Amino acid sequence: KAGVTQTPRYLIKTRGQQVTLSCSPISGHRSVSWYQQTPGQGLQFLFEYFSETQRNKGNFPGRFSGRQFSNSRSEMNVSTLELGDSALYLCASSLEGLRNSPLHFGNGTRLTVT
């Protein structure tokens, strides 16, 4: 069974630009959640999508948004990039959701904002 796939692996963007990250979950998993990992703040939950609906949301500004398609693939968008958005962005999929299901993580997208 293929694991969670995130593309691209690396991104370099300029302040003020926007970026879209992609995540393909494990086949059969309907929940996709996104996380930001930085040395200072650690791992922080962004949001979760389940069957194309945003089900849970962390404490991030509206510049961070996402969506999920009918095939469960998900995209995360960050608009008006700031230097502080530089981070490793991780996507995870699960069968029933982050409430009580183990999460299967991808390798992440390393975003650098200059």
Add this chain to the structure above:
Amino acid sequence: AQKVTQAQTEISVVEKEDVTLDCVYETRDTTYYLFWYKQPPSGELVFLIRRNSFDEQNEISGRYSWNFQKSTSSFNFTITASQVVDSAVYFCALSEAYSGAGSYQLTFGKGTKLSVIP
């Protein structure tokens, strides 16, 4: 206050030593879930264990064991006879209800970096 506290930022042990990673959590939820994840140097987080708030039984899986105590809000993780391959960052996480209406949030601790020296 942090909802999930992993007080040990870094730990170094010599191979074959036992090591315990501490995790203390804070929640008002009566039904919640606790998790441990491992992030090896390769970067991909790997699920280790899940425990719900009603199940206080300790669990052992090979060299790994977990001690869940609601009375002290702790969910500690012990590796017996550590090996170099155990070197990684270990995260404890709490899933709890958030602002009602069936919403939940997942909060990770800052992680404990374990280095096992041969």
